Amino acid sequence: MDLREQKQELRRIGCALLPNGYSIIPIGSDKRPFARLLPLLWNEDGSPVMGRSVNEKTGEVYEYQRHGWNEFQTRRATLDELYRWLKAGAQLALVCGEISGGLLVIDFDRFNNGSEDLFEQWADACEARGFPVRSLPRQQTGSGGWQVAVRCDQPGENTKLAWVLDTNETLGRKIAIETRGAGGYAVIAPSRHPNGNFYRMDNGEFYETPRWPQVDVNAILNIARSMSQVEDKPVIQHATRSVWSGCANQDSVIDRYNAQTDVREVLRRFGYADAFSNRMHRPGRGTHSVPSVHIGDDNRSFHHSNNDELRDGFWHTPFSVRCKFEFGDDARAAVRAIAAELGMVVQPEFRNDVAFCPYHPTHELQVSQKSGFYCPNRTNGEFCKFRWEGVGYEAPDRSVASRLPRRMAFSSRPVDKIVRSSAARSVDEIVRSAAARPFNEIVRAKSRAGV
Numbered sequence: 001m002d003l004r005e006q007k008q009e010l011r012r013i014g015c016a017l018l019p020n021g022y023s024i025i026p027i028g029s030d031k032r033p034f035a036r037l038l039p040l041l042w043n044e045d046g047s048p049v050m051g052r053s054v055n056e057k058t059g060e061v062y063e064y065q066r067h068g069w070n071e072f073q074t075r076r077a078t079l080d081e082l083y084r085w086l087k088a089g090a091q092l093a094l095v096c097g098e099i100s101g102g103l104l105v106i107d108f109d110r111f112n113n114g115s116e117d118l119f120e121q122w123a124d125a126c127e128a129r130g131f132p133v134r135s136l137p138r139q140q141t142g143s144g145g146w147q148v149a150v151r152c153d154q155p156g157e158n159t160k161l162a163w164v165l166d167t168n169e170t171l172g173r174k175i176a177i178e179t180r181g182a183g184g185y186a187v188i189a190p191s192r193h194p195n196g197n198f199y200r201m202d203n204g205e206f207y208e209t210p211r212w213p214q215v216d217v218n219a220i221l222n223i224a225r226s227m228s229q230v231e232d233k234p235v236i237q238h239a240t241r242s243v244w245s246g247c248a249n250q251d252s253v254i255d256r257y258n259a260q261t262d263v264r265e266v267l268r269r270f271g272y273a274d275a276f277s278n279r280m281h282r283p284g285r286g287t288h289s290v291p292s293v294h295i296g297d298d299n300r301s302f303h304h305s306n307n308d309e310l311r312d313g314f315w316h317t318p319f320s321v322r323c324k325f326e327f328g329d330d331a332r333a334a335v336r337a338i339a340a341e342l343g344m345v346v347q348p349e350f351r352n353d354v355a356f357c358p359y360h361p362t363h364e365l366q367v368s369q370k371s372g373f374y375c376p377n378r379t380n381g382e383f384c385k386f387r388w389e390g391v392g393y394e395a396p397d398r399s400v401a402s403r404l405p406r407r408m409a410f411s412s413r414p415v416d417k418i419v420r421s422s423a424a425r426s427v428d429e430i431v432r433s434a435a436a437r438p439f440n441e442i443v444r445a446k447s448r449a450g451v
């Protein structure tokens with residue numbers, strides 16, 4: 001498809017969608033809303049909604065007024081606007097939710113090079129139960145996934161339905177099926193993905209999306225949920241959990257903080273505002289917005305808005321909110337500060353009975369005459385502030401062994417001579433018998449021998 005044909009086709013689709021009750025927005029070649037063609041955003045008090053950007057070359061931070069597509073969640077564009085967008089080189093996306101007649105798009109990501117096709121599995125399962133999902137309008141996205149559209153009374157908000165296991169991901173899982181509902185949009189064929197591929201209709205047309213009874217839609221969504229390889233409800237994400245998962249006592253700081261802090265109170269601190277019942281408004285919300293933060297019964301928040309920094313598909317706790325906004329996702333720094341606030345003493349991280357700094361897990365604690373144990377890490381000339389009394393703890397004595405590896409590595413003298421000149425007899429024996437083994441084994445043998 002050349003670009004002229006693409007533009008003609010987008011025009012045909014757009015002209016069919018608008019009068020049939022679907023809202024559309026202009027999209028740039030990056031798949032994101034085409035900001036320049038969209039209205040400016042204003043707060044409820046009439047002040048502009050500002051965004052911040054960093055000049056990557058100079059590091060300079062500048063502010064600008066944001067444009068947004070919110071308006072097209074409550075009104076449909078005119079044909080004039082559509083022509084203007086296409087003339088400016090925009091592509092198109094469908095706005096989901098109420099403004100498009102309760103439009104719901106179910107999105108199947110492609111993964112493992114498409115070898116596992118969740119769409120086919122889901123479609124088989126649905127049709128076996130009498131739901132003809134293969135008859136629904138369907139497109140293949142530029143990245144090779146599938147999107148299926150249906151209309152219903154309550155399309156809900158964007159929802160994650162199923163994950164697959166993926167060890168390359170921080171959380172060990174990857175989203176496989178999700179919905180686009182209220183507050184969501186879907187780029188449509190024949191727009192072009194940043195990777196150069198066109199979106200392509202595979203069945204039917206979006207402007208002829210049928211309306212299904214809500215119970216049927218719920219049933220096909222539940223079939224998608226049942227395909228998840230990982231637990232299906234959102235889990236708590238503690239920022240960079242994997243970084244410090246070996247440090248159990250940090251969990252106790254986080255658990256205690258979460259137990260005694262109200263998540264609403266923390267959110268208010270960062271510009272969130274109370275709304276009705278179990279809802280809150282995000283900071284800098286647009287004039288048309290509905291409260292997009294959901295407060296769960298268990299002191300956690302879930303963030304639905306695209307413009308919310310906490311929208312990541314996970315429940316947030318008082319700790320994870322502060323970790324994000326106050327400590328730039330540095331969980332170690334957050335734990336340290338919050339432990340101090342709570343008057344808790346942070347314990348070192350133990351591995352093989354050796355104490356390491358909880359904030360610098362590669363640094364073994366050193367003992368000083370004056371102040372007990374300290375962490376030898378220095379950042380910009382400043383020592384790590386971690387201190388530990390270490391009552392009852394005996395650090396392994398490395399005074400002999402710490403000299404061994406370098407001399408063994410760089411000296412041409414035979415190993416036994418080096419050892420005799422520097423160590424007690426028992427170490428001598430251990431090292432000789434272990435001369436071919438890696439250094440850490442020698443150290444371990446030595447600390448077991450108590451030397």
Ligand SMILES: [Zn+2]
Pocket residue numbers: 357358359360363375376377384385386
């Ligand atoms: Zn440290």
